[in-house]
Amino acid sequence: xxxxxxxxxxxxxxxxxxxxxxxxxxxxxxxxxxxxxxxxxxxxxxxxxxxxxxxxxxxxxxxxxxxxxxxxxxxxxxxxxxxxxxxxxxxxxxxxxxxxxxxxxxxxxxxxxxxxxxxxxxxxxxxxxxxxxxxxxxxxxxxxxxxxxxxxxxxxxxxxxxxxxxxxxxxxxxxxxxxxxxxxxxxxxxxxxxxxxxxxxxxxxxxxxxxxxxxxxxxxxxxxxxxxxxxxxxxxxxxxxxxxxxxxxxxxxxxxxxxxxxxxxxxxxxxxxxxxxxxxxxxxxxxxxxxxxxxxxxxxxxxxxxxxxxxxxxxxxxxxxxxxxxxxxxxxxxxxxxxxxxxxxxxxxxxxxxxxxxxxxxxxxxxxxxxxxxxxxxxxxxxxxxxxxxxxxxxxxxxxxxxxxxxxxxxxxxxxxxxxxxxxxxxxxxxxxxxxxxxxxxxxxxxxxxxxxxxxxxxxxxxxxxxxxxxx
Numbered sequence: 262x263x264x265x266x267x268x269x270x271x272x273x274x275x276x277x278x279x280x281x282x283x284x285x286x287x288x289x290x291x292x293x294x295x296x297x298x299x300x301x302x303x304x305x306x307x308x309x310x311x312x313x314x315x316x317x318x319x320x321x322x323x324x325x326x327x328x329x330x331x332x333x334x335x336x337x338x339x340x341x342x343x344x345x346x347x348x349x350x351x352x353x354x355x356x357x358x359x360x361x362x363x364x365x366x367x368x369x370x371x372x373x374x375x376x377x378x379x380x381x382x383x384x385x386x387x388x389x390x391x392x393x394x395x396x397x398x399x400x401x402x403x404x405x406x407x408x409x410x411x412x413x414x415x416x417x418x419x420x421x422x423x424x425x426x427x428x429x430x431x432x433x434x435x436x437x438x439x440x441x442x443x444x445x446x447x448x449x450x451x452x453x454x455x456x457x458x459x460x461x462x463x464x465x466x467x468x469x470x471x472x473x474x475x476x477x478x479x480x481x482x483x484x485x486x487x488x489x490x491x492x493x494x495x496x497x498x499x500x501x502x503x504x505x506x507x508x509x510x511x512x513x514x515x516x517x518x519x520x521x522x523x524x525x526x527x528x529x530x531x532x533x534x535x536x537x538x539x540x541x542x543x544x545x546x547x548x549x550x551x552x553x554x555x556x557x558x559x560x561x562x563x564x565x566x567x568x569x570x571x572x573x574x575x576x577x578x579x580x581x582x583x584x585x586x587x588x589x590x591x592x593x594x595x596x597x598x599x600x601x602x603x604x605x606x607x608x609x610x611x612x613x614x615x616x617x618x619x620x621x622x623x624x625x626x627x628x629x630x631x632x633x634x635x636x637x638x639x640x641x642x643x644x645x646x647x648x649x650x651x652x653x654x655x656x657x658x659x660x661x662x663x664x665x666x667x668x669x670x671x672x673x674x675x676x677x678x679x680x681x682x683x684x685x686x687x688x689x690x691x692x693x694x695x696x697x698x699x700x701x702x703x704x705x706x707x708x709x710x711x712x713x714x715x716x717x718x719x720x721x722x723x724x725x726x727x728x729x730x731x732x733x
Contacts, residue, residue, distance in 0.1 A: 303411035304438045311337060313355020317405055319414050319434065323441035323687060324622060326434070331357050334403035334418035334432055335374040341441055341622035342688040344546045346539075348373040348466040348596035360400040369393040370400060373466050373596065377430050377447050380460035380602055381561040388458060390426060397423040398430055412438040427453030439713060440661045441687050443620040451608035460561045461603040461616045465550070467539050469521050469570070469595040478595045481542040482521040483627050486566050487534040488512045493563045494531065501527040501562075503574065516630070521597055523572035529564035537566055537599050538637065542627035545690065547658070549632055550599060551619040558604025567600035623658035624690040634719040635710035636660050639690070642722030644706045651699045651706060653682075657691040657721045663712035665693065665721070669703040677703050685710065699726070 304321040311318075311327045316337065319326040325340040338347050350373045358370045369392070376399060383389030393399060401421040408415040413435065420430040433446040449461050471477040488497040497512055503526030509519055510528060517530055533554045540547040554565060571594060578584045603616040623637055631638040640656035653667060665682040680697045693708070707723035 302438070304414040304436050305411060306407050306414050306416060312349060314357070317416065319416065319436045319443075321414075321436060321438050321441070324436065324443065326436060326443060328405070328416070328418070328434070329372075329374070330403040330405040330418055332372050332374070333376050333399045333401055334420055334430070335372060335376045336434070337372070337374040339375075339443070339548075339620070339622070341546065341548075342624075344541075344544060344622075346467055346541075346546070346548055346622070347375060348468040348594075350594065352594075358395065358400065359402070360395040360397055368395050370395055371466075371594075375463070375465040377432065377449075378462045378464050379426055379428060379449075380462045380605075387425075390459075396425065397421040398426065398428060403430075403432075408433065414438075422452045424453075426459065427451055427455075427457040428459060441622050442660060445616075445618045445620070447616045447618070448613050449608070449616075450613045451610055454610055456607055456609050458605055458607050460605045461614070462567075463550075463552075463601040463616070463618055465539075465599045466596045467548075467599065469597050472544070478523050478593075479521065479541060479543055481627065482597070483540045483542055483629075484519040484521070484537065484568050484597065484599060485540070485629055486517050486530055486532045486537040488515055488517040489531045489533055490515065492531050494529070497530075499529040499562075499564070501529050501567075503527060509570070514630075519568050519570070519597075521570055523570075523593060523595065525570065525572045525574035527567065527569045529562055530566045530568075531560070531563045532566045536632045537568075537601070538625070538629055538632060539597070539599055540625055540627060540629060545624055545626050547623050547625040547629070547637065549621040549623060549637065549660075550601060551621065552601045553617055555604045560602055560604055565602055567598070567602065569598040569600065571596055621660040621687075623660060623687055625658040628656075631722075633721060634660075635721050636691075638722055642693075642706075642708060642724050644724050644726045646726055646728055647696045649699075650697050651703070651726045652696045653693055653706065653708070655693045655708070655722055657685075657693065657708075659685045659687055659691060659710050659721070661710060661712040661718050662686045663710055663718070665691070666709045666711050666717075667697055668707050668709055669699055670705040670707070671702045672704050674705070682708070 302322045309316050309318045314329045317328045327338040329335050329337045353372050379390040381389050384391040403418040403420045406417045408417050415435045418432045422429045429450045429452045431448040435444040451457050469479050469482045471479045507526050509522045535554050536551050538549045573585045575583050576586050606614045625637045628639050636659035642655040645652050664684045667680045669678045677700045685691050705725050708721045710718040712718050
């Protein structure tokens with residue numbers, strides 16, 4: 262660790278000297294002088310008490326992840342920069358209601374948090390899961406085990422066997438020391454004596470309460486995912502339940518967006534790009550969930566992504582008149598589910614299938630336009646010619662700490678120069694407005710995130726350098 266910090270300090274000192282030299286050559290052009298970020302704290306795993314439950318916590322400098330093994334192996338809360346993301350049902354705080362034959366037939370105990378469910382849902386035959394219900398998959402007591410400690414913290418949760426579905430769930434969760442990224446490796450195993458077919462679903466309930474106005478809902482809460490241009494759904498999404506013309510749903514410039522309103526609705530999307538983003542624009546905190554799309558896979562109802570928002574719904578009363586249910590604010594629970602589906606797979610006895618997903622907490626607002634491996638784009642990158650160089654503007658959120666680098670390219674895509682820009686961190690929004698030197702022949706620029714270890718994490722935007730105004 263000491264040698265790495267020495268190398269990193271030399272690198273930043275070189276960048277600072279380079280910045281001073283540039284400011285001497287181009288005094289009219291503002292240049293950023295870097296300051297070394299504080300070294301990260303090692304991740305750790307420790308037992309905690311959370312809302313009255315015995316829990317386990319994974320944490321590092323950026324995030325705290327709280328797991329309650331007893332509640333179906335749920336992740337009950339995640340904090341990033343002190344901001345909580347997940348819904349925790351106040352009706353069941355500190356309680357545990359184990360599954361039984363009686364409860365499974367009639368009840369579902371919605372504790373909140375994040376969990377794994379089987380798909381497809383329904384009660385028509387044994388190939389459908391009649392959930393959500395209280396059963397070993399959702400409410401069973403999972404066995405918790407620490408697989409590795411710092412600098413890479415990895416834990417495993419093994420659930421009980423469920424003879425009705427023939428499934429047993431396990432889940433491995435990994436948190437490194439050097440970023441807030443959280444990785445999930447969910448496994449379903451066939452414990453039956455015959456072949457079975459199931460899809461696995463990651464179900465995350467996000468809190469949509471207004472943190473500043475108790476009893477009210479967050480009026481600036483959003484969800485996004487790219488709409489499939491070749492969608493199987495007529496509107497490029499399918500409203501499975503609720504109002505078909507729900508005003509909270511729209512598609513603009515290829516991006517599906519959901520603005521949370523207290524109207525019950527479930528919408529299915531066959532998105533293929535591999536990410537969803539959930540954004541609390543009131544606080545400027547978001548969560549990007551990444552998943553792997555299987556092009557040849559058969560997805561339940563063709564849906565790779567499902568959003569469910571709870572709230573008021575229209576039902577018929579005993580007199581045959583439509584009424585709006587749960588319309589009293591103090592009676593309503595407020596959350597939105599982001600659900601990621603795996604393909605439907607056939608498992609022979611003893612066979613397993615794994616689903617890998619990642620969470621990237623980030624600073625972002627409602628103007629999110631794109632997501633990459635490096636971060637999110639809030640205001641699209643612009644590059645315009647300036648005396649002896651190019652002016653770069655944009656707004657981003659990054660997934661990893663490090664610095665931005667502008668790579669200048671010729672018309673054939675050959676890199677002519679790399680220019681370091683500014684240090685960045687996941688817990689800070691990144692506003693870019695900087696003029697840099699550009700070599701002759703440079704026509705394009707891309708902004709890369711270089712992490713604290715010197716690894717190129719990918720681009721945040723790439724555009725042509727234009728004479729002025731906005732990029733085409």
